[in-house]
Amino acid sequence: METKNLHSVAALFDTPEKIINAANKVKDAGYKKFDVNTPYPVHGMDKAMGLGQSKIGWITLFFGFSGAIFIFLFMGWTMAMNYPYVVGGKPFFSFPAFIPITFEVTVLSGSIATIVGMLAVFFNLPSLNDPIQDSDYLKQVSTDKFGILIQAANEKFDKEKVVEFLKSLGASTIEYIYEPEKEEFKILQPKFMVFLALVAILTSGGTYVTLNKLMYVIPFNWMDRQSKSNPQSETTFFHDGFAMRMPVKGTIAKGFMPYPYQGQAQPNEVLSNPTLPTKEILELGQRKFLTFCSPCHGNYADGNSRLRGQFPPGPTLHSDKIIGYSDGMIYNIITNGQNAMPSYAYQIPREQRWAIIDYIRVLQRAQNPKPSDFQAISQLKKESGKNVVN
Amino acid sequence: MNIDYTKELALVEGNPRLADIDELISRPLTQPVTKKYYIALSISGTALLIGVYSLWLTLYYGIGMWGNNVPVGWAFDITNFVFWIGIGHAGTLISAILFLLRQRWRTGIARFAEAMTIFAVMTAGIFPVIHTGRPWLAGYLIPYPNQHLLWPNFISPLLWDVFAVSTYFTVSLLFWYMGLIPDFAILRDRTVSKVKKTIYSVFSLGWRHSNRHWRHYEKVYMILAGLATPLVLSVHTIVSFDFAVSLIPGWHTTIFPPYFVAGAIYSGFAMVMTVLIFVRKIFDMENLITLNHLERMAKVMLLTSSMVAYSYLMEFFIAWYSQVPSEQYDFWARVVGPYRWAWYFMISCNFLIPQLIWFKKIRRSVPILFIISICANIGMWFERFVIIVQSLSRDFLPSSWHMFTPTLVDFGVLTGSFGLFFTLVLLFAKTLPVVSMVETKSVLEGSQPHHYNDDHNGEVGAGHANITAGVGAALNGGKNGN
Structure with a gap:
């Protein structure tokens, strides 16, 4: 027994009244490092041991609010900023619809933080190597005895005196608890x-x-x-x-428009551009040109293919021959294809084909500007006072 | 049979000592498994296997194996979901709300009810997931930054459900486990088997009944009860939003949240009663789960049944008052329409039969209580069936009206849900203490000091020292004065 280090002296009592009294007396005797072990929480013991209110509620408060604020801002960010889309005609930032999840997350984060905080921070559990583990003392207080234990680490600890003191309080049993031997893993x-x-x-x-x-x-x-x-x-x-x-014989698909100029050399006699080169039409034409035409003909229709030789490059659209084509002729080529170029009739609707042609005309004009164009540009520069176009 | 209800009835009968409580409650864990237990387990296991097979058919061939079809897109699946979630409401109500209301009789039934909550929520959780058709994609319900740059739709009641049910499950599990920690410590200190000791040691986390722990522990129990109380009310509220936020006649009503919560508590108490009536008999716990407990639960059932009945009537009134023809028709069709048999089941089981509880003789008669609790379970299942299937089958457009016919697979999944629930309950009853030992000890007569404020202890403990009879037992004699 001499080789072991004494951890504490433990005493068992039989009734809750006795243990309350014992805790009171031990506290009054000035011992700081003592503990009471009871099979269930005994009312009034906190006061007897001189323990204050538990402060664990602050953990709940802090983490509950943190969870609430986080999820609320997170929902607002995802629904209104990161990926806004309309659901059921509600606004992107639908405050009332965020309440249920905010509440649930408040409860969730508050409870998890409280329990984890209690076990891990306040109790320092799990810990299976406390000196009283496996002692008869713990087995008794587990069942029906009320125990008090005074640690040897107390300033004025004296083994004999403590035993006498505990016995005088009415302890039914006294047990010595020793430090466990160090195990190495x-x-x-x-x-x-x-x-x-x-x-x-x-x-x-x-x-x-x-x-x-x-x-x-x-x-x-x-x-x-x-x-x-x-x-x-x-x-x-x-x-x-x-x-x-x-298709069933004799029926026509919805939106189908017959194209009677298949194989006709110059359909321009009958095909004329129905669109006006307004800003909207030109922008539509630009989008569609960049999507469908620019891969082969280049972004500026100069034949600088974006495919870098993986497919035969399309010719430049700035040649005199093509500038001389009528709108109807270009429409015919887009619709039916020509040489290596396939038909785009199924990919580009009619109006968009005409819009593309309008845009091609813009590109051609930009490559071969007229003196009046320069005048118009310098006029614009003067008005805005800025360097509009180089 | 004259009971003085003005005094608190005995919480534990038979004057047991503290040690008897441990002995009694941990007995099922140490006794050899009986034949009856195996029979019960094989029945519930068979039901579970039927469910597993039906689920496999559902997953392999798709939810076309069920009877759901337009316009009845929700049928057995969501009915079962709402039913089981409802069953899961009693546990947290007992452990949280009754705790806050200082109803000490909850100690006898809290542990079992909490366990049933967890199992019921587990069972319920299966249904919305399989109902999506491809449950292995359910991970997208979690808001994590995935490669599709997709976020869940946070303003949909269906996603609120995901958060509500998963929060409810997590918090209930934590609450339950927290209550179990000291009991695990008791088991750890009782057992002689090395394997069991290891398991109990791990789960008890090294609990040592220290009062420096108890004081935080009690506080946390209180805080969790405070958090779980609004939570338990919110869960079925949000489940009811699945319906109330939509526009279907019969669903689009503001009375749904309180109505659903009352119904959930009603069915939950009924299920707890059904199971506890068996448990107290089989495990000889009639002194811990007394007739007074059953009577009190019956009273809660009566209260909630009346609330549900009021909601039934109020729904009819509002349908008439709203002057919306489709709403009026829908409620009329409940009484005389093709699903009237389900409505009659619902009214008689949830409203008429529980009225018997008004009679003291009946609410103190275990067999009749058992029958009433079974009726309540049936009635509450049909209530959800009426709300879901009946309303969907009679929506705005008469041309889209259609009857729902369940398939064999539908019934298989339903059977399986009962199989899963009762298998878990049976395993729980045999592996964990079904009544909280610590809490029961703390409400025992004489377990709390009577005059803990004054110092004279000369004669204290003289009157009621019997809780620890066998004073100074020789258990520790050898080490005395060492």
């Missing part, structure tokens, strides 16, 4: 290394199987396989074997 012991390896294998293997195998198993395969027929495929559903259907 080396990082490099085989058991731990095997455990680490197992964790690594399970984590990486599980991730691999989930991401590379499981996600491609029915039904988790993102609807890759569906009981439907794709375009151009065969089917047994229709008796002609085609998955795609022809």
Whole structure:
């Protein structure tokens, strides 16, 4: 017994009244490092031990409010700033609709912080190596005894005196609690290394199987396989074997406009541009030109293909030949295609084709400006006082 | 049978000592498993397997395996969800609201009710997820910065549901676990098996019943009860928003939140009563879960049943008062329409049968209480069925009216939900203390000091020292005066 360090002297009492009295007396005797262990919270013990109000409520308050403010601002940011979209005609920042989640997150963050704070910060748990663990003393106070323990670390601790003192208070049993022997856990012991390896294998293997195998198993395969027929495929559903259907004879699709100039050399006699080169039309034409035409003809229609030789470059549209084309001729080429250029009839609606032609005319004029254009520009410069166009 | 209700009835009967409480409550954990338990487990396990198979069919072939079809897009799935969430409301009500109201009788039933809450919310949580058709994509409900730059729609009641139910589950679990920590410590100190000791030690986190811990612990219990009280009311409120915020006749009403909360508490208490009637009998806990407990629960049921009945009537009144033809028709169709049988079930089980509780003889008769509680469960399931299926099948456009016919898979999933719930309940009853040992001890007669403010202790403890009979037991004799 001499080799062990005494941690504390523990005494057991039989009734809640006795333990309250004992706690009072121990406190009055000036011991600071003592504790009372009871099978359940005994009323009045905080006062007897001289403990004040628990301050743990501040944790709840702080984290509850933090959670509320965070989620409220977060919802406002996602719904009104980061990715605003209209739902049910409500404003992007719908204050009333944010209340339920703000409330839930307040409760969630407040409760988690309180419990984690209590266990980890206030109690310093989990800790299984407290000296009283596994002692008979703890087993008794677990069940039906009321214990008090005075630590040897108290300033005026004297073993014999403390025992006498506790006995005088009516203790039924006295027990000595000793410091536990130091245990050492080396990082490099085989058991731990095997455990680490197992964790690594399970984590990486599980991730691999989930991401590379499981996600491609029915039904988790993102609807890759569906009981439907794709375009151009065969089917047994229709008796002609085609998955795609022809329009019913004698019907015309909605929005269909016949194009009777197929193969006609100069349709310009009958095709004329129905649009006026207004600002809106030119901007539409610019957008569509940059989308559909610029990959081959270049951003300025100068034949500087954006595809860098991956596809035969389109010719420049600034040649005298093309400048001389009528609008109807260019429309015909866009509609039907020419040489390596395919038909764009299905990709670009009629009005947009005309808008593109208007924009091509703008590009051509910009490459071959007239003296009146320079005059107009210098006029603009004077008016605004700025360097409008170089 | 003359009971003086002006005094608080005994919370624990039979005058047990503190040690008896531990012994009694931890007995099911140490006794060998009986044949009856295996029979019960195999029944619930079979139901669970039926559910698993039905779910597999649903996932493999899609939710076309269910009877849902336009316009009845929500049917058994959401009915079951609301039903189970409702069942889950009793636990937190008992542990939080009754705690704040200083209803000490809650100690006998709180642990079990909280466990049932957790299991019921787990069961309920399955339904909205499988109802989406591809539950493995449910991760997108969590607002994290994903590669699609997508955020969930925070102003949708369905997302509020996600937050409400997951918060409710987390907080209930924490609350429950927090109550279990000291009980785990008791079990740790009682057991002789090394494996059990390791498990209990881990879960007790090294709890040592220190009063320096108790004082924070009690405070936290109070704070959590304060947080959980508005939470439990908010959860079913938000569930009711799923309906009330939409425009379907029969759903678009402002009475839904209180009406749903009352119904949830009603069904939750009914389920707790159903299960506890078995538990107190099988585990010999009639002294801890007394007839007084059952009577009080019956009273809560009567109260909430009346609130629900009031809501039923008020819905009809508002439908008439609103002068909206489709709303009026919808409620008329509940009484005389094709789903009238479900409405009659609902009215008789939730309104008429609970009226029997007014009679003292009936509310102190265990078999009749059992029947009433079963009726309440059936009635509350049909209430949700009426609200969801009946309203959807009779919406604004008569041309879109359509009947809902459940499939075998629908019933399979429903069976499975009961299987999961009762399997979890059975496993819980055999592995964890079903009544809180610490709380029961603290409300025992004589467990709290009577005059803790004055110092003279000469004769204290003389009158009621019997709680720790066997004073100075020889357990510690060897080490005395060492």
